[in-house]
Amino acid sequence: MKLVEVLIERKAESLNRPFSYIYLGSKEVGEGFRVIIPFAHSKVMGYVINVIDTNKSHEEIEKETGFKLSEVIDVVDEKPLLNDELMKLAKRMSEYYLSPLISVLQSMLPTSLKPSLSALKGPKIAYDSYLRLLDDNEEGLTPKQIELIRRLKNNGPILKKDYKSPSIINKLLSLNKIEIVKVEKSRLEIPEYKKEKSKVLTSDQLEAVKSIIDTDKTVTLLHGVTGSGKTEVYLKLSELTLKEGKNVLMLVPEISLTPVMVEYFQRRFNNKVAILHSDLTPAEKYDEYRRISKGETRVVVGARSAIFAPLDNIGLIILDEEHVESYKQDSSPYYHAKDVAIFRAEHFRAKVVLGSATPSLESMARAQKGVYHYVRLSKRINNQELPRTSIIDLGRAYNLTRDSFIFSKRLIDELSGVLSRKEQAILLINRRGFSGYITCRSCGHMFMCPNCDIALTYHKEDNLLKCHHCGHVELSPEVCPNCGSKYLSHSGFGTERIVKEINKLFPEARVLRLDSDVGEVRNNIAKTIAKFSNNEADILVGTQMIAKGHDFPNVTLVGVVLADIGLSLPSFRSTERAFELITQAVGRSGRSNKEGIAIIQTYNPTHYAISLAAKQDYESFYKKEMQVRKISQYPPYTYLASLEISGQNEENVIEMVHRIASKLMEQKFDGVTILGPVSPFIAKENNTYRRLILIKYKNDDKIKPYLRTILDSFKNKSQINVKVNVDPYSL
């Protein structure tokens, strides 16, 4: 008999412990297998973490443990889901991020393989059926039957669906002349690209490659200005890694950037690249995942979760645009792809390359301390100038015109110049939708989300009000529900409004919009980018999605429509984020042989994030912002974790958060500062109340185990939910 210890599929901290079951069946079972088990009067999926063979009887074990033990209903898998390396990785992540192991596993695996009952409804392996010849003796066959036999003899197996006559197939099958062979097929259709030879690297690029190969440090920060040719460095490093017999993992921060990177890699590596990102269907992802784990491909390109690709023998992991926040998952487990990359690289003795024009302060600080190897590409390819930039102060009347309350005179002039020269422009506004929020002019009523503490955004396209947080949607109002007035005012503006403004000012211009609303429809992002690349539009309007990475040679104007959005967000990272966004956006201009310019519209022209971004002066920004972080003691000068307490009952949440905060303060750990309790930016979300405690620490050897005991003390308490976010990005 076997005693099986499993984790239950539910993610709550209160269930984060092994549960024991007995298994009397004959299937193989071990660590990493999924089993179906009874739990609290229903069936759930369990993930086996330990199996003990025993001679004792059921009753003896129950007597010993003092628990009633139920039986495993069924074993789902025929082999463990994860290999040793990935299982160790899961455990290490669970410890580092103080996240339940089960939630780490849920994040690591594709839908069909997740330890969750719903996975059984996920996509199954798809097969193609082939006809194969068994016996070519033609005696007694009809001419039609002989025709098929000869065809199989001459050409080898053919797809069953390519042969039109089922009756002949069935007859030959019954005579044992042919058989049907099933071959796994991949549902992901990747376009075949023409092979491309590598470019001749510039001396700067060559030096960068050499220096990354030569260093004995695990991590290299490749700091290259926008347009300095980092992609070519990635490709060369990948080529060399493959030559050494090792495999390559290439990450991009967002799906909007995957198609382009995929194309680069497919061209260079003979269309042998596997792709993993969220715009694939679950079936496609499943197929790619299995292709990788069977070792059929040696290069994987993908977004954040591709860091868990079951690729073996990794020699190189690249994170392009390493500063981008989407590398951090903002739900449990709150992992950052960079940390996971380093964990994996340590296992394989592989190299990690972090590329960016605007490295995160954390990465730059580590490079300066010598923890990371540092490589700089300080010039654009062919010594192309960085774009000339102008800051337009929206607070000055002389910059404005009656024709538009969104675009300054200068931006309108530059746009018409671009249109007449048949060049292209990018306009950035970091807010989607039509208007920021709606209020009643008579009584001041604000249209708020009923579930969350934030204003609803008006979307003109479908005439709906939407919560950008929980996804709540309601019909757009005709009158104020509070006083009945029909005078509703729209304030603030987003991508949709800008498109309308362009249509009004330049009716002949062809405009495309790119934001996460557009991305709702599968493949829309890739299509929009391809269209703009092919010059099928003059102006691209979008959110931060368009700011980074892209290489559109015909773009000679970038307009940051309102640089201030984001500066006022209550996060110690908001200034860094604004600087990066503007610098990256400006960097999209003038990347080929035509000179580029950038116009930055703002109400804060003297703010250092804006003025230094306009100058593309990363070094000065880094110095200045590091001083700010030092004074306020925020990362990278200290580590940060946030402890979130949430629940449906606000009073309980408040009482509990105070209890925990005072307990934490009583400990008086050296080098640990406790802040709070505080209300997070969004204190009510989906009808759940949230409170935070912030913990700053210089090293984690005391505080992390203590946080672990706090989490453990919530086991079996289901009214209150506790979570820790290690290195949080949003608060």
Ligand code: ADP
């Ligand atoms: P980055 O990622 O650093 O912003 P890219 O990798 O997009 O820059 O390169 C900018 C442009 O320079 C691209 O159009 C690319 O094709 C071109 N390029 C890069 N390296 C070379 C090279 N060695 N020779 C010629 N063109 C190059």
Ligand code: ZN
């Ligand atoms: Zn009103």
Ligand code: ZN
């Ligand atoms: Zn909401």
